[in-house]
Amino acid sequence: MTKNAAWPEGSFLDSLATGVLATDPKGKIVYANAASEVLSGASKNRLIGISSEAVFPSARRWNERFLSDTVRGEPTLTERTEMFCPSNPTESRKVRVTVSRFPGTGGILIEVSDLGAVLIAENEAQKVGLSETSRQVLRNLAHEIKNPLGGIRGAAQLLEGELTNPELREYTGVIISEADRLQNLVDRLLAPYRTGRSLSDINIHEVLERVRQIILAEFPKGLSFIRDYDVSVPTLRGDREQLLQVFLNIEKNAAEVLDGKIAEGTAEIRVTTRVAQQVQIGLRRYRLALSIHIQDNGPGVPPEIRDRIFYPLVTGKANGSGLGLSLAQNFIRQHDGSIDVESEPGKTDFRILLPLSPPETGDISPA
Numbered sequence: 001m002t003k004n005a006a007w008p009e010g011s012f013l014d015s016l017a018t019g020v021l022a023t024d025p026k027g028k029i030v031y032a033n034a035a036s037e038v039l040s041g042a043s044k045n046r047l048i049g050i051s052s053e054a055v056f057p058s059a060r061r062w063n064e065r066f067l068s069d070t071v072r073g074e075p076t077l078t079e080r081t082e083m084f085c086p087s088n089p090t091e092s093r094k095v096r097v098t099v100s101r102f103p104g105t106g107g108i109l110i111e112v113s114d115l116g117a118v119l120i121a122e123n124e125a126q127k128v129g130l131s132e133t134s135r136q137v138l139r140n141l142a143h144e145i146k147n148p149l150g151g152i153r154g155a156a157q158l159l160e161g162e163l164t165n166p167e168l169r170e171y172t173g174v175i176i177s178e179a180d181r182l183q184n185l186v187d188r189l190l191a192p193y194r195t196g197r198s199l200s201d202i203n204i205h206e207v208l209e210r211v212r213q214i215i216l217a218e219f220p221k222g223l224s225f226i227r228d229y230d231v232s233v234p235t236l237r238g239d240r241e242q243l244l245q246v247f248l249n250i251e252k253n254a255a256e257v258l259d260g261k262i263a264e265g266t267a268e269i270r271v272t273t274r275v276a277q278q279v280q281i282g283l284r285r286y287r288l289a290l291s292i293h294i295q296d297n298g299p300g301v302p303p304e305i306r307d308r309i310f311y312p313l314v315t316g317k318a319n320g321s322g323l324g325l326s327l328a329q330n331f332i333r334q335h336d337g338s339i340d341v342e343s344e345p346g347k348t349d350f351r352i353l354l355p356l357s358p359p360e361t362g363d364i365s366p367a
Contacts, residue, residue, distance in 0.1 A: 016360075019095075019112035022102055027052050027063040030107065039093060039112055041085040052110070054086050056097070066101045066108045076100040080115060149186070153179040197334065201235040202243065204290060208271055211247040215269075219255050222262035226270040233273055233290060236354060242331040246339075247294070249324035250350050254296035261297065270295040281338045281353050288356040289337075293349055301343040309341060 013020050019036035023029055032040075032047040040047060040055060052059040058081045065077070077099045085091040094115040102109040153176055160172035212225050236243075254269050261267035272293040279289040301309055310329040332339045337354040 019110075021047070021052070021055075021110045021112065022105070023052050023063075023107040023110070025067060025106035027059065027067065027107075029055070036112060039095065039114060040083055041091060041093075042087055046086055050086055052108075055084055056110070057082055057084070058097075062099045062108060062110075066099065067106070083112060149179050149183050153183075197239045197242065199237060199239055202238050202240050204233060204236050204243070204273065204292070205229050207240060207244050208247060208273070208292075210244060211251055212271075214248060215251050215255055218252075219262060219267075222265045223255060223258065223267045223269065226268060228270065228272040230273045230275060233275055234356060236290060236356065238335050238354070239331075242334065246328040246331050246352070249328045250294050253324060254294065254298060254348070257298040258296060260299075266297070268295075268297045275356065276353070279353060279355075281336065281355060284336075284359040286355045286357050286359055290352075290354045290356055292352040292354070294352075295347060295349045297346055298348060300345045300348055301341065306341070306343060310339070 014034040016033060016035055019039045020031070020033045021029055021036050022031040029047050029050055029052055032044050036047065037043055047055070052063070056062070058079070062077065078096065080094065080096050082092040083095045096113045096115050098111040100109050101107075156172045156175040156179065160169055160176070163169045163172065208227075208229075212227075216223065216225065251269060251271075255262070255267070258267035258269075270293070272291075272295075274291045276289045276291040277287065279286050279291075281289065305315075310325050329339050332352060332354070335354055336359075337352060339350065339352045341351070342349045
C-alpha cells in the first residue's frame with residue numbers, strides 16, 4: 001500500500017516513547033510510528049494496510065463507536081487490552097490504549113503504551129511520592145526539634161555548674177550527651193538540603209575507584225572487590241561529591257553486613273558498569289543511560305523492610321541510622337536517575353540508572 005503523504009518519514013512521532021497508529025474511515029491502518037513496531041513486533045510495512053482488528057481484539061468496538069457518523073459519549077476512550085503481532089497471532093502484549101476520532105481524516109487515532117512499563121511508572125511514582133512525603137515530614141520535624149535542643153543543652157550545662165554532688169552531675173552529663181546526639185541526628189537529616197550542587201563532567205570509574213579505596217582502608221582483610229567496568233562509558237554530567245557519597249553509603253552498608261564472611265575471608269562486593277540503550281527512568285525514556293550494579297554476597301535485606309529500605313530512618317542494622325540509603329536515593333533523583341534493589345539470602349543487588357542523554361519526547365504517563 002502506498003504510504004500516506006500526511007505521515008512523512010522521519011515524523012516527530014517516531015521519537016515518542018508511546019506507540020501511535022492511525023486508521024482510515026474503514027478501520028485500516030494508514031500510519032504506525034517506530035514505537036508501534038516495537039510494541040507489535042511487526043514492521044511498519046507489515047502494519048500499514050491491514051485492519052486494526054488484526055492487531056487489537058477491541059478494535060471492532062472502537063470502530064463502531066468512533067467511525068459512526070455521530071460520535072456519542074466521551075471523545076476519547078482509555079482502556080487496557082491486548083496487542084497482537086500480525087505475523088504471529090499467538091503472540092500478544094498487554095497494553096493500555098487511548099482511542100479518539102481523528103478530525104479531518106474520518107479515521108481514528110490509537111495511542112499505545114506497554115502496560116508493564118505503565119505499571120512500573122505508576123509504582124515508581126507512588127514510591128517517590130511516599131518517600132518524598134516522609135522526607136518532608138522529617139525535615140519539618142527536625143526544624144521543630146532543633147530550636148529547643150539548644151535550650152535544653154544550655155540549661156543542663158548551667159545546672160551542672162551549680163551542682164556539687166557527683167551523682168547529680170552524672171545526670172546532667174547524660175542530658176548533655178543525649179542532646180548532642182539528637183543535634184547530630186538533626187544535622188544529618190538537614191545536611192542534604194543545605195548545600196548547593198557543583199556540576200562537572202565526571203569519570204564514573206574514578207569515583208568508584210575512590211570509594212573502593214576508602215572501603216578497603218576500613219576493611220583491609222577478608223573482603224574482595226570484583227570490578228567489571230565498561231571502558232566505553234562516557235563522562236557523566238553530575239555532582240562528584242554527591243555521587244561519591246551515594247556509592248560510599250551503599251558499599252559501606254554492604255561491607256558492614258558482610259562481617260561474618262569477612263571473618264571467613266569469603267566476602268565479595270562486585271561493581272559492574274554498562275551503557276544501556278532505550279532505558280525508561282521513572283516516566284521518561286532515554287536513548288542512553290549508565291547502568292551500575294553493586295552486588296554483595298551477604299545475608300540479604302530483611303523482607304520486612306525491603307519495600308521501605310529507601311525511607312528515612314529505616315534500617316536493618318542494630319546501630320544504623322537509616323539515613324544512608326535515603327540520602328543515596330535523594331542524590332540519585334537529583335541526577336534524574338533511579339535506584340532500586342533486589343535481595344535474597346546470599347545476594348543483594350543495587351541497580352542505579354543515570355541518564356547519559358537528554359530525555360526523549362513523549363513521557364510515559366501514569367495517569
